Amino acid sequence: MRDTNNTEVLDSRLFLPATESEKTTAEIMRPSVGYWKDAWKRLRANKVAMGSLIVILLVFLAAIIGPMLSPYAYDQINKGSENLSPNAQHLFGTDSLGRDLFTRTMIGARISLAVGIVAALMISVIGILYGAISGFIGGWVDIVLMRIVDIVYSVPTILIVILLQVVLREPLVKFVESGHAPEFISKLGVGLISIFFVLALLYWVDMARIVRGQILALKEQEYVLAAKVLGSSNKNIILKHLIPNCIGQIIVVTTLKIPEAIFVESFLSFIGLGVSIPMASLGSLSQVALKGIYSYPYMLIFPAATISIIILSMNLFGDGLRDALDPRMKK
Amino acid sequence: MANMESKTSAGDKNVLVEVNNLKQYFHIRNHLGEKAFVKAVDDVTFKIYKGETLGLVGESGSGKTTLGRSILRIYDPTEGQVKFSDVDITKFQKGKLLPYRKKMQYIFQDPYASLDPRMTVSDIVGEALDIHRLTSSKKDRADKVRELLRLVGLNTEHSSRYPHEFSGGQRQRIGIARAIAVEPEFIVCDEPVSALDVSIRAQIINTLEEMQERLNLTYLFISHDLGVVRHTCDRVGVMYLGHIVELVESEELYKNPLHPYTQALLTAIPEPDPELAKKRNRIILKGEIPSPVNPPSGCKFRTRCPFAKDICSQQVPEFKEYDNGHYVACHFTGKL
Numbered sequence: 001m002r003d004t005n006n007t008e009v010l011d012s013r014l015f016l017p018a019t020e021s022e023k024t025t026a027e028i029m030r031p032s033v034g035y036w037k038d039a040w041k042r043l044r045a046n047k048v049a050m051g052s053l054i055v056i057l058l059v060f061l062a063a064i065i066g067p068m069l070s071p072y073a074y075d076q077i078n079k080g081s082e083n084l085s086p087n088a089q090h091l092f093g094t095d096s097l098g099r100d101l102f103t104r105t106m107i108g109a110r111i112s113l114a115v116g117i118v119a120a121l122m123i124s125v126i127g128i129l130y131g132a133i134s135g136f137i138g139g140w141v142d143i144v145l146m147r148i149v150d151i152v153y154s155v156p157t158i159l160i161v162i163l164l165q166v167v168l169r170e171p172l173v174k175f176v177e178s179g180h181a182p183e184f185i186s187k188l189g190v191g192l193i194s195i196f197f198v199l200a201l202l203y204w205v206d207m208a209r210i211v212r213g214q215i216l217a218l219k220e221q222e223y224v225l226a227a228k229v230l231g232s233s234n235k236n237i238i239l240k241h242l243i244p245n246c247i248g249q250i251i252v253v254t255t256l257k258i259p260e261a262i263f264v265e266s267f268l269s270f271i272g273l274g275v276s277i278p279m280a281s282l283g284s285l286s287q288v289a290l291k292g293i294y295s296y297p298y299m300l301i302f303p304a305a306t307i308s309i310i311i312l313s314m315n316l317f318g319d320g321l322r323d324a325l326d327p328r329m330k331k
Numbered sequence: 332m333a334n335m336e337s338k339t340s341a342g343d344k345n346v347l348v349e350v351n352n353l354k355q356y357f358h359i360r361n362h363l364g365e366k367a368f369v370k371a372v373d374d375v376t377f378k379i380y381k382g383e384t385l386g387l388v389g390e391s392g393s394g395k396t397t398l399g400r401s402i403l404r405i406y407d408p409t410e411g412q413v414k415f416s417d418v419d420i421t422k423f424q425k426g427k428l429l430p431y432r433k434k435m436q437y438i439f440q441d442p443y444a445s446l447d448p449r450m451t452v453s454d455i456v457g458e459a460l461d462i463h464r465l466t467s468s469k470k471d472r473a474d475k476v477r478e479l480l481r482l483v484g485l486n487t488e489h490s491s492r493y494p495h496e497f498s499g500g501q502r503q504r505i506g507i508a509r510a511i512a513v514e515p516e517f518i519v520c521d522e523p524v525s526a527l528d529v530s531i532r533a534q535i536i537n538t539l540e541e542m543q544e545r546l547n548l549t550y551l552f553i554s555h556d557l558g559v560v561r562h563t564c565d566r567v568g569v570m571y572l573g574h575i576v577e578l579v580e581s582e583e584l585y586k587n588p589l590h591p592y593t594q595a596l597l598t599a600i601p602e603p604d605p606e607l608a609k610k611r612n613r614i615i616l617k618g619e620i621p622s623p624v625n626p627p628s629g630c631k632f633r634t635r636c637p638f639a640k641d642i643c644s645q646q647v648p649e650f651k652e653y654d655n656g657h658y659v660a661c662h663f664t665g666k667l
Contacts, residue, residue, distance in 0.1 A: 222445035226509065229403055230459045231432030233425075240458075244449040 039248075042324040049320020052313035059310055063110040072100035074107040075278040083296055092302045095288065105302050108282040111275060112262045112310065115192070119199035119261035124254045126200060127207025132238050134208065135215030146212070149205045157202055157264065161273055164194040191274045192265075192281075199261050207253050214246035248325035255321055259314035266307050282307045346417075347517055347549050348379040348402065353411035355394075355401045359624070370623050371397040373573035374411070376650065377658075379517070384543070384550040386564030386581060388557060388596070392620055394573040395553045396440075399519040402551070403435050404428060415517070433463050436510035438539075440522040442502035446494040452505055453490035456480070459512040479508040482545075483538055500531035504538065511542055519551045524559065536563060557600045561585055566656075569593045572631040573623055575650065578658040589659045592616075592632050630662065638663060 043049055067074060072090075078098035086093045092101035134145040169190045218224065219242060227237050243250070268274045269283025277284075282303045289299035355372040372394045379385050387395045401408045404420065413421050420431050439445035446455055453476045457466075466472040477487040483504040494502055503523060510518055520539065524532040536559065542548060554560050560567055561581055568578040569592065577590040588594045595614040602608040616635045621627055627634050633643035642662050650660040 222439045222441060223447040225400075225405055226437065226439060226445050226506075227447075227458065228405060229432065229435075229437045230509075230513065231429045231462050232458070236462075241447050241449075245447070247449075 039324045043320060046320040046323065049317050049324070052317040052320065055309060055313040056317060059109055059306075059313075060113065062106050063113050066106035067103055067110070070100065070103040070106070072103050074103045074280060075099065083292075085296075086298055093296070093298050095299060096292070101285075101299065101302060104280045104285060105282070105306055108280045108285050108303055109306055109310065111192070111279065111281040112265060112283075112307070115195065115199075115265040115281075116258040116262040116310075116314075119196065119203065119265075120254050120257040122196070122200040123204045123207055123257050123261075124250065127204035127253075128211050128243060128250060130204065131208035131211030131213075132215050132243060135212035136219055136234065136238055136242065138216070138219075142212070146209075149208055152202060153205050155202060157198060158268075158273075160202060161194060161198045161268055164197055165190060165273060168194050168197070189275055189279060191269070192279075195265055195268055195274060199264065203257065203261065203264075207250070207257070210249055210253055211243075211246060214249055215242050218242050218245050252318060252322040252325060255318035256315065259311040259318075262307070262314075263311055345381040346378045347381045347415070348551075349412075349414040349417075350378070350402060351376050351412040351414070353398070353401060353413060354409045355397050355406055356409040367624050370573050370626060372401055373626075375573070375575050377568060377575060377578055379549060379551060381516075381549055382547065383565040384552050384563055386560040386567040387551060387553045387570060388555060388560055388567060389570030390555060390620055392572075392623065393570040394623070395555075395570050396521055398570070399437070399521055399551055399553050403437055403519055404431075405437070429463075433513045434516045436513065436515040436518045438503075438506050438510050438518060438520045438523045441526050442499050442506055443494075443526070445506055446502055448494055451491050451493055452476075452480070452485075452497075455494070455505060456490075456508045456512050459509055463513050465513065475512075479512055480505075482511070483508045483542070484534075498531075499527050500535060503527060503535050507535075507538060507542065511546060511548075514546070515548070517549045517551070519553065521553045522555070523552075525554065525556060532559070539563075557596065569596065572620060572626055574631055574660060575658075576632065576660045578650075580656060583657060587657075589653060589657065589664050590632075590661050591636050591638055630660075 072078070076099060078094065078100070080098065081090070081094050082096055082098040084090055084094040084098075090100050090102060092105055094100055095104070130145065130149075134142045172190050172193060215238075219237075224237055224241055227241055232240075265274060265281060266283030266286070269281045270287045272284075272287060275281045275284055285303035286300055286307075289296065289303065293300055353372055353375045354370070356368040356370050359367050359369055375398060377385075387398065389395050397406070400406050402413050404413070404423070408421055411421070412419055415431055415434065418431075420428065423431065450458070453473065456476045456479055457472050460466045460472055460475060466475055473490075476490055480487050480490060485501060485504050485508070489497070489501075494505065497505065503526075506523075523539065524535050527535060539550070540563065543550060550563075552560065552564055564581045566579065567581045567584045568575045569584075569590065570576070571592050577584070577588065577593045579589075584593065585597065588597055591614075595616050598611065598613045602611060614637070618635055621631070621634055627644070629645050630636070630639070630643040630648050633639040636643065640662070646662070648660045648662045650658055653659045653664045
């Protein structure tokens with residue numbers, strides 16, 4: 001009885017040599033899962049972040065191609081259709097000069113997004129270089145550079161914007177009048193240009209601090225020593241080893257800086273320090289609407305809601321990105 | 332490596348690396364904010380001959396790694412001299428040092444920390460080629476990387492993978508490939524196998540030996556594993572608290588250790604045979620290795636030496652040749 005059982009279990013047919021095709025299918029070919037693929041997988045699993053990403057993409061789409069599709073130009077004054085409530089012709093209604101608010105909101109979003117992205121890029125470039133140099137060289141250089149950061153951190157933003165506007169206005173106006181200035185400068189106006197200056201001058205400090213902290217930890221790693229032994233220059237060590245290894249943090253800070261810059265721009269435009277008429281930004285639209293808030297509340301609601309949606313979705317997306325890029329920070 | 336012994340015992344040995352009175356101090360501040368020095372390497376003098384493997388043993392904190400790194404100018408030595416092929420490289424600045432960077436390489440202890448996690452294997456190995464402009468084209472670079480990977484026993488298809496996809500032994504092979512990519516003459520192996528599983532240590536050591544034979548390399552082999560050192564090294568230096576206390580051909584060291592610290596170390600090698608282990612009388616040293624911030628006066632080992640006399644606390648023993656090629660730093664060499 002036992003014997004037959006055994007022969008059944010150890011059936012010789014089970015021990016045939018594998019065919020060629022079986023061998024290739026059995027070969028374990030795990031695809032090389034890189035850092036980015038892994039991060040993308042984690043990000044995709046995060047519903048809030050993905051929802052925010054879709055909202056951001058929609059806003060981008062509307063801001064970039066929306067005004068082109070609109071039958072009205074953002075500065076087109078339609079006599080006879082002033083202060084209209086939202087209707088089929090004017091989705092968001094019109095303002096006191098009869099300009100289509102839907103188009104103006106899209107243009108405003110375009111300005112806001114442009115400010116956010118350009119500012120975030122400027123902040124990143126300055127902050128990364130500054131932080132990397134400070135952290136890598138260390139010692140006295142680090143101490144001096146970080147004290148400068150502390151000073152910049154304590155400077156009141158609004159004061160600097162107002163000062164810069166006063167200082168910049170005259171030379172900029174002269175520059176535009178001289179005819180050599182590129183067109184975008186006159187189009188953007190002194191207000192917006194000084195906002196860029198302020199964002200570049202004052203908002204890089206967070207990035208510098210974070211990058212410095214990362215570099216301080218990373219530069220003691222043995223692979224940095226290995227690069228040094230190979231004769232790698234400091235520039236190459238920073239650019240090829242140190243910065244790529246804190247790229248996750250950098251991306252997250254950059255993403256979170258975009259809404260911050262948008263908010264600053266909206267706020268400054270709202271108090272009248274931003275874009276100049278007839279250019280619209282979400283902040284200046286809100287400011288104009290404030291005057292008629294009791295009679296025409298929709299004029300305020302649409303641009304204000306757009307700011308909120310952009311900032312909220314950017315912040316949520318940034319949080320999701322942080323969790324995806326650095327799984328250790330996940331709670 | 333062991334078969335090089337015949338060469339090294341000959342009189343006409345070529346010196347490749349010469350270390351004279353090398354000191355490496357690090358500035359620190361103690362808890363009171365006072366400045367102090369860590370004397371990681373303190374007045375060390377020795378030579379490394381072409382083609383040999385010089386072992387460096389000692390317990391943790393004895394300055395082995397620092398010594399290896401000072402020789403390669405990863406640190407700037409506080410005092411003293413490092414000569415490579417009779418050229419004093421101690422004070423060379425970046426540009427002048429670059430050709431010597433190509434001749435001297437380093438294999439790290441921890442294969443997990445010594446490879447950049449964001450670079451593929453071909454970039455890690457290729458970086459060395461790029462810095463010293465050893466390739467003529469992209470294709471040439473890829474070919475050379477593949478050749479190097481094959482040489483150290485890795486699969487060439489792995490060149491586009493990232494370090495985290497490899498085992499410890501494979502990673503160490505990548506580290507070896509990176510080191511030999513620039514065709515160096517001298518490699519400091521800083522405990523290259525101590526972070527690895529016992530089962531793959533032998534493989535890595537064999538790879539290192541094979542590379543030495545093929546590429547005519549000279550090794551400074553840092554280790555705390557006396558068994559590995561005995562197998563791989565032609566000569567062995569024993570370090571204690573920043574000093575080399577004994578330096579001799581490895582067989583002689585195991586047969587006839589002269590410094591009391593070496594004697595104690597050798598009895599600490601585990602003996603697999605329990606009967607033999609019982610018979611052996613192990614010298615157990617009292618206490619811990621003293622702090623290198625505040626080392627004892629005179630002979631650094633006197634606080635733990637079973638034979639210490641008055642003179643040991645007053646005079647630093649000279650590191651001198653006691654017997655043919657057998658250097659010891661002890662007041663009572665041969666009298667114990």
